[in-house]
Amino acid sequence: MNPVIDTIMSHRSIRQFKDEAMTKEQMKTIIEAAQMAPSSRFMQTYSIIGITNPLLKKDLGTITGLTYVENNGHFLIFCADLHRLTIMASEEEKQNMQDMLESTQFYQIATIDASLAAQNAALAAESMGLGVVYIGAIAKNLPEIDKLLNLPSHVIPLFGMAIGIPDQKPEIKPRLPIQAVYFENQYNSDAEEQREFTESYDQKMKAYYQTRSENPRADTWSGKNIALFQKKADANYSQYVKSKRMNVK
Amino acid sequence: MNPVIDTIMSHRSIRQFKDEAMTKEQMKTIIEAAQMAPSSRFMQTYSIIGITNPLLKKDLGTITGLTYVENNGHFLIFCADLHRLTIMASEEEKQNMQDMLESTQFYQIATIDASLAAQNAALAAESMGLGVVYIGAIAKNLPEIDKLLNLPSHVIPLFGMAIGIPDQKPEIKPRLPIQAVYFENQYNSDAEEQREFTESYDQKMKAYYQTRSENPRADTWSGKNIALFQKKADANYSQYVKSKRMNVK
Structure with missing residues (x-):
């Protein structure tokens, strides 16, 4: 077992952090690690938003209902981002791009790009002795988060990630056989x-x-x-994604 | 720089491998590493299919048009898998589950779960001196691959991953600022x-x-x-996903 596999096999989600912020140096290393992930056709279709404003962090804590979204060393939001691909395009080229930007295929590709980047970030953080937890609960109010982060079309938040110095050491969860x-x-x-x-x-x-x-x-x-899936799907979710002109066709 | 960050920062996609198969021991380590990735609500909504049959590998090489899909040490296909969640459900429970199984939200969640697992596998392989490349080109004919792999409803292949002993050393690609x-x-x-x-x-x-x-x-x-996005989207993609009863609503 080498140190990489050792780090991977030691993963547990950390939901309680010491009251100490990550340094700029630590965050730079973590983001650079995220950037080194492979990406489809090398399009790098993701963005990462770090939340440093305490009021904004408090808002996100309220939306998710999770104390550790507010109380951690640093909070990141990973977004699928197809907008950046259009920045250098002429108006006509931009128009022509819309059909593929709105496709399910590229929504999926951007979701995968962002996820690979996030897992690199998570492992980089864990290798430095930090703890992380992915936050899916931002889905509780995506339109509100969208407004807070001022996201353009073709950009959607996928999940958050709290990073910090662990103040707990939960057992490792057994995986499926x-x-x-x-x-x-x-x-x-x-x-x-x-x-x-x-x-x-x-x-x-x-x-x-x-x-x-x-x-x-x-x-x-x-x-x-099974209990979780006995409800109706949250129609707001799909509607929000489509409102950002992604996964439309 | 610790060994984990060193492995992450040294990533380059490898598209030419020595003619040597991975051992069972190596593949077990790589899959176990994949399993340790975080997953949304711990649902573990992914499956991995390893292609060991040379005829099947040849078929996949033909579909993707990529020699390194056929010629590598091991080939994996990562799938978003919501099917497994239904295995222990009664018929009535299964019926009630369909609405959420068909939702965009859980299609996205399964895509993220599979991607985090894949990046763990990639880094585990790279830490062992192996090379990897993600293969998006399986999208060229998903219905055919679906048939070859005998995938049930609520399971779709997202991407392949070729693993092997590198027989090239490409430069590391500069990332966005x-x-x-x-x-x-x-x-x-x-x-x-x-x-x-x-x-x-x-x-x-x-x-x-x-x-x-x-x-x-x-x-x-x-x-x-920009040139890539001047075309129309591939409607087959979205249709295939919906035909598997995912991302329907």
């Missing part, structure tokens, strides 16, 4: 086998949830997921 | 400044493209991107 996520040559459609893998994992996670030191609960992995 | 991708507190909407950053990068990339040892060309970064 490798046979449940990795297949050779074709998807494993053997329903019996799939149920077996998932069931054994459910038992393992039940024990984990019951005995973990913080926030213990009685639950299985599948039970939690 | 940090001021072009990282902003504080709000998006930089100063059009003048944005053009300045992009223009200086265009000049830098022009010099890079002209002088690099392999495949030199006369081009700017913006010029290449």
Whole structure:
């Protein structure tokens, strides 16, 4: 096990940070690491917004309902960004670009670009002894966040990331059995086998949830997921993305 | 600079590999690293398919038109996978799940989950002295790849990844200036400044493209991107995703 794999295998999300801001030097290293991620056709279709204004951080804490969005060493928001590609285009070229900018394919590509950059940032931070947690809860009010960040068309926030000096050390969560996520040559459609893998994992996670030191609960992995999906989808989400002229066609 | 940041900063895509397969041990480490990536609500909504059958690899090489999809040490396909969440659900629960499974929000979440896992895999491989390249060109014929891999509903392939022992050492590509991708507190909407950053990068990339040892060309970064976007979007892409009952609403 080399230091890279060691860092990767030691990941746990950190949700409680010491009251100490990251230095400019640390953040520069983390952002430069993000920039080195591969990107589709080298288009680099992402942007990162660092939140340093305490009032803005407070607003984001309120929107997400998460204390650690406000209280951390630095807070980042990763955006899918197709806008930058248009900056040097003439008006006519810009017009011609719209159809592809609005496509599902390039919405997906920008989402992937931003995610690869984010994971580089996360690992760079963790390698420096810092802790991180991804924040999906910005989805609770994207139009509001959009306004706060003054995002142009073809740019949407995907997730936040809180970074800081860990003030907790949660257990590492067991992952699905490798046979449940990795297949050779074709998807494993053997329903019996799939149920077996998932069931054994459910038992393992039940024990984990019951005995973990913080926030213990009685639950299985599948039970939690199935319960989550019994609701209707949040139509606001799709509407917001389309309002930014992404994923329209 | 620690070994993790060193690995991250040394990334270049490798498109020519020695004729040597990865060992089972190496692939196990790489997949386990992928599994340790964070995932939204810990749903782990991705699957990875390793292609070991030479005939299948040949087919994928033909579809993508890329020799290194066939000739490498191991080839992976990363999928967004919402299917697994339904495995333990009753018929009635499964029915109720469909609305959220079909939503743009969870299509995006699964895309992000798969991407974070992939970047962990890429860095784990690179830390072991291996080279990698992401393959977006599987998008050239997704229905065909879907059939070859026997993917169920709510599972779509996002990109491939070729892994192997590098048989080339391309220069590292310069990234956008940090001021072009990282902003504080709000998006930089100063059009003048944005053009300045992009223009200086265009000049830098022009010099890079002209002088690099392999495949030199006369081009700017913006010029290449703008030219790419002058076409109509590929409607097949969005149709395929919807046919898998994802991103429908």
